[in-house]
Amino acid sequence: MFKQLILGALSFAxxxxxxxxxxxxxxxxxxxxxxDYDRDACHLLAQFGTGDDLVAMRLTRYQxxxxxDLSLYGSRLASESPRSEASVDFxxxxxxxxxSTVNGKAGTLPLSLISWLRLDGWRPAEPDEVxxxxxxxxxxxxxxxxxxxxGRKPFRLAFGSLAKPLEQLRLCExxxxxxxGYDPAVQAALASPVRPANPPYRxxxxxxxxxxxxxxxxxxxxxxxxxxxxDGKVSGCHVLARTSxxxxxxxxxxxxxxxxxxxxxxxxxxKPVRSYYVQKVVWRVE
Numbered sequence: 447m448f449k450q451l452i453l454g455a456l457s458f459a460x461x462x463x464x465x466x467x468x469x470x471x472x473x474x475x476x477x478x479x480x481x482d483y484d485r486d487a488c489h490l491l492a493q494f495g496t497g498d499d500l501v502a503m504r505l506t507r508y509q510x511x512x513x514x515d516l517s518l519y520g521s522r523l524a525s526e527s528p529r530s531e532a533s534v535d536f537x538x539x540x541x542x543x544x545x546s547t548v549n550g551k552a553g554t555l556p557l558s559l560i561s562w563l564r565l566d567g568w569r570p571a572e573p574d575e576v577x578x579x580x581x582x583x584x585x586x587x588x589x590x591x592x593x594x595x596x597g598r599k600p601f602r603l604a605f606g607s608l609a610k611p612l613e614q615l616r617l618c619e620x621x622x623x624x625x626x627g628y629d630p631a632v633q634a635a636l637a638s639p640v641r642p643a644n645p646p647y648r649x650x651x652x653x654x655x656x657x658x659x660x661x662x663x664x665x666x667x668x669x670x671x672x673x674x675x676x677d678g679k680v681s682g683c684h685v686l687a688r689t690s691x692x693x694x695x696x697x698x699x700x701x702x703x704x705x706x707x708x709x710x711x712x713x714x715x716x717k718p719v720r721s722y723y724v725q726k727v728v729w730r731v732e
Contacts, residue, residue: 447474464564470592473501479611485625486686488618490611494603503603508686509724512518512580512632516591522598524556528665532560533594540567547595548667549595556597556700561667561726566606570660592618603699620667626671626722630695633721635714639666640674640723648728650701656693666694666729670702676718678710686724698727 457497482489490505494602504606507513516534528549547558565580565588596602603609603639620630659666666689673682683699698730 454691457481458650459539462590468599469498470602471596472602472604473499473602475605476500478716479605479614481614483612483618483621486622486684488622490615492603492605494605498522501601501603503605505615507538507615507619509722510564510616510623510630512564513576514563515565518560518593519552520556521556521560522601523549523595525558525595525597527597530558530596530598531595532558534563534567534590535592536565536588537566537590537592538566538587542592542594543567543569584607585609600623603702628720629723632719633711636711636719636721637714637716638674638709638712640711640721641709641722643709644705646706646725650698652702654656656691656697656727657676659691659693660731663731664691664729665689665731666691666697667726668694668729669726670698670724672706672723673710674708674710674721674723676710676720676730677710678718680706680708694729702727 458580472627476493476496478492480491482491487506487508492503494501494503498521501518501522504517504519506515506517508515530547530549532540532545534545543563545560545562547560550557550559563724565578566578566584568577570577586607588608589606592600592602623630623633644677658664667687668685668689669687672680673684675681680703683703685695685699688695696702708723710718713719
């Protein structure tokens with residue numbers, strides 16, 4: 447049995463071209479945007495379509511920035527496979543974001559989760575490449591998203607300009623950072639964020655896989671935050687989100703707190719400041 451762990455992985459899987467691809471079904475937003483001030487994350491939610499065609503969308507950020515997770519709920523998301531290849535296009539002119547989904551259910555409602563998305567579809571060419579910022583003009587230009595999932599009919603969610611909804615989401619993000627004990631203004635003005643001083647793939651290894659989960663073939667995802675002091679030392683590990691079983695959460699923080707080496711953040715004046723580092727671990731048995 448092969449044990450694979452992926453730390454902050456971006457999965458880019460090619461989606462096979464169908465011989466004759468049908469046009470995406472158009473679903474229009476059926477209500478207002480809702481911003482959910484969760485304890486450990488900020489969510490932007492909306493519903494599209496009606497009846498059997500209804501799709502709920504949740505855009506989630508665990509820290510300020512341009513990256514987010516996209517959760518889609520509805521009967522058209524039903525899948526027998528735990529993972530599917532996917533293509534996501536927010537219409538900014540670049541190539542669609544080719545990735546994969548984690549499929550499951552929220553209660554009785556089929557769910558597909560797509561992690562590590564950006565509106566512009568940017569992906570790094572090099573491991574340490576710094577991502578460009580998504581501009582307000584780009585946010586305003588995004589009016590929908592086209593989603594193509596392996597084995598399911600493509601659809602497009604039409605929601606209008608994202609400028610104001612994302613502006614409201616940023617207010618939530620500032621409150622989130624404040625609840626962690628940080629000044630949002632200081633964190634937004636950092637000259638340099640916290641950076642790994644040793645390769646993150648060394649923080650968690652196959653030998654850390656919980657024996658019970660390994661025996662059961664269980665997979666898991668853990669989103670975590672590290673509090674990092676001015677000397678680069680980790681002073682706290684906090685689980686922001688996780689899938690079952692819970693043992694993955696404890697194992698993740700225990701391993702990372704022991705092995706992670708970090709360079710402290712630098713403030714606007716170039717001096718080290720206390721800050722945080724947010725990332726996720728995907729535990730997978732293959």
